[in-house]
Amino acid sequence: QTFWAVVPAAGVGKRMNANRPKQYLELGGQTVLEQTLARLLQAEVFRGIAVAVSEEDGYWPDLPIARHPQIIRAPGGKERADSVLSALHALAGQAATDDWVLVHDAARPCLTITDIHHLIATLRDDPIGGILAVASHDTLKNVQGESIIGTLDRSYIWRALTPQMFRYGLLKSALQTQQGNPAITDEASALELQGWQPKIVAGRPDNIKITRPEDLALAEFYRAQQTL
Ligand code: C5P
Numbered sequence: 001q002t003f004w005a006v007v008p009a010a011g012v013g014k015r016m017n018a019n020r021p022k023q024y025l026e027l028g029g030q031t032v033l034e035q036t037l038a039r040l041l042q043a044e045v046f047r048g049i050a051v052a053v054s055e056e057d058g059y060w061p062d063l064p065i066a067r068h069p070q071i072i073r074a075p076g077g078k079e080r081a082d083s084v085l086s087a088l089h090a091l092a093g094q095a096a097t098d099d100w101v102l103v104h105d106a107a108r109p110c111l112t113i114t115d116i117h118h119l120i121a122t123l124r125d126d127p128i129g130g131i132l133a134v135a136s137h138d139t140l141k142n143v144q145g146e147s148i149i150g151t152l153d154r155s156y157i158w159r160a161l162t163p164q165m166f167r168y169g170l171l172k173s174a175l176q177t178q179q180g181n182p183a184i185t186d187e188a189s190a191l192e193l194q195g196w197q198p199k200i201v202a203g204r205p206d207n208i209k210i211t212r213p214e215d216l217a218l219a220e221f222y223r224a225q226q227t228l
Pocket of ligand 1: 007008009010011012013023052076077078079080081083084105106107108209210211
């Protein structure tokens with residue numbers, strides 16, 4: 001079996017209020033993006049890693065990892081799903097329909113090698129694929145305006161993380177079909193709308209997405225605790 005990684009890294013990260021996109025903020029002496037890519041390379045399972053980078057991105061060319069032989073650059077897209085699709089197109093000709101693709105956010109630098117291997121080991125014989133996720137410990141409210149109109153049964157609520165692991169051909173056709181649909185906020189949702197039921201694999205809750213300024217300090221703390 002052949003495994004590819006796709007890393008959408010073409011966001012601007014507005015919620016960070018920073019002077020540069022969040023994937024280029026500093027974390028442990030490197031950029032967030034370099035730390036994320038280093039984790040994927042350390043897993044030693046990927047034939048190639050396609051990174052979707054905005055065409056106006058002036059930071060990427062200066063990163064040494066941009067010249068790594070396993071790294072393939074693809075143009076970024078308007079939304080995250082467009083960036084993922086662009087990276088999948090960059091793998092066309094190399095990737096076979098049944099190959100596995102693990103899509104992982106550039107902004108998740110705390111992914112452990114153990115979780116990558118756990119996801120792969122659990123799903124490698126699955127016809128479709130699935131995602132890392134964590135069970136929700138918070139009580140979740142359904143809200144309209146400022147009023148609560150219901151409480152979700154949290155025993156079947158999970159928070160989706162990345163990597164999300166799917167067959168190359170299936171993922172590409174699902175994203176193509178659902179292109180422009182605002183309901184597509186991750187890869188699994190595109191497959192769900194095509195009628196598939198992707199699997200859930202319990203991941204580590206410290207696999208956070210850098211979203212708000214304080215998340216950088218949190219990521220540094222988590223990374224220092226990890227044994228990988
Ligand atoms: O903004 P958000 O946190 O949802 O972004 C998740 C990931 O998707 C980030 O790694 C970001 O760089 C990427 N992204 C992208 N292309 C976009 C928007 C987001 O590659 N147009």
